[in-house]
Amino acid sequence: MSKMRVVQVGEPKGPFELVEREIPEPAAGWVRLKVEACGICHSDVLTKEGILPGIQYPRVPGHEVAGTIDAIGAGVVGWTEGQRVGVGWHGGYCGHCEPCRRGQFFACEWGQITGITYDGGYGDYMVAHASALALLPEKLSAVEAGPLVCAGVTTFNSLRNSGARPNDLVAVLGLGGLGHLGVQFAAKMGFKTVAIARGSDKEPLARQLGAHHYIDSQAQDPAAELVKMGGAKIILATVTNAEAMTATLGGLGVNGKLMVLGAPDKPLEVPAFLLIVGSRSVAGWYSGTSIDSQDTLSFSNLTGVRAMTEVYPLERAAEAYERMMSGKARFRVVLTTS
Secondary structure (H helix, E strand, O other): OOEEEEEEEOOOOOOEEEEEEEOOOOOOOEEEEEEEEEEEOHHHHHHHOOOOOOOOOOEOOOOOEEEEEEEEOOOOOOOOOOOEEEEOOEOOOOOOOHHHHOOOHHHOOOOOEEOOOEOOOOEOEEEEEHHHEEEOOOOOOHHHHHHHHHHHHHHHHHHHOOOOOOOOEEEEEOOOOOHHHHHHHHHHOOOEEEEEEOOHHHHHHHHHHOOOEEEEOOOOOHHHHHHHOOOEEEEEEOOOOHHHHHOOHHHEEEEEEEEEOOOOOOOOOOOHHHHHHHOOEEEEOOOOOHHHHHHHHHHHHHHOOOOOEEEEEHHHHHHHHHHHHHOOOOOEEEEEOO
16 A cells, blocks of 8 residues: 555644555545645644544644545545645535534534544645535645635635625734734725734734734724724634733724634623623634635635745644744744645
């Protein structure tokens, strides 16, 4: 049997291990991908540290995958060998449980998570459920596409489902791995885009990404500044700091909504009276399914939205992961297999 390289985690909190395995054959309903690139996401910590219960080890992380179909399992229709595809966090759905029958595929009772319930993209090959595949536009490289099927779909899909319309004021809190894409999408969708981040040094980047306004949360009160602009229809919270989210709530306009994408480790404090008097709301947003990823890729290809990336070869996965965890990467770290 032919061999492939993968970077696996042997046990919870264990080190990354570069090992050889046999190249897997896809089961019925699954396809095999020749991986070209795989982004490293902060959510990979769930596999690395064993935070989610039930993970079977050894496990190969990675849910920002871009590659080419090179084998197809029985019963798979609509996909052919040679197609370039992406696979994100949503690793597939059954199609017959009650949430699926109601069109809520993200809530599938069987729902798979790439790199958690089955092996992900830190390797030369992987198998994925056919329902997890998103078609890649021809002009997008694998390195460009990988982050878009995770950070990209999370920001794009939340904004397009937010209820905001072109010319509405939309603020993006945070200018990191999620936020730098959120600013681009918001501007390209026709929103009056406000970037909120810490420090005046980030303003040039925010403007470069398309922000019409910049708020330095270290020197200014974000809520007060948003009120001066008329109040935000949407605040897209991409940070993982609960206090920073709470500090923006007073900047919501009437019927405004705080959309939470980052997951703080502390509870979010929300003044009930503020919600009541302005009919304001707070909501979370799941990233999306494969067709949402495909829409994200198509929109990005059309409008020029791209992630800023740092690229490492597969064999340096441990170093690349530490770079991501340090918070110093600008802004997505991507592994390549060749």
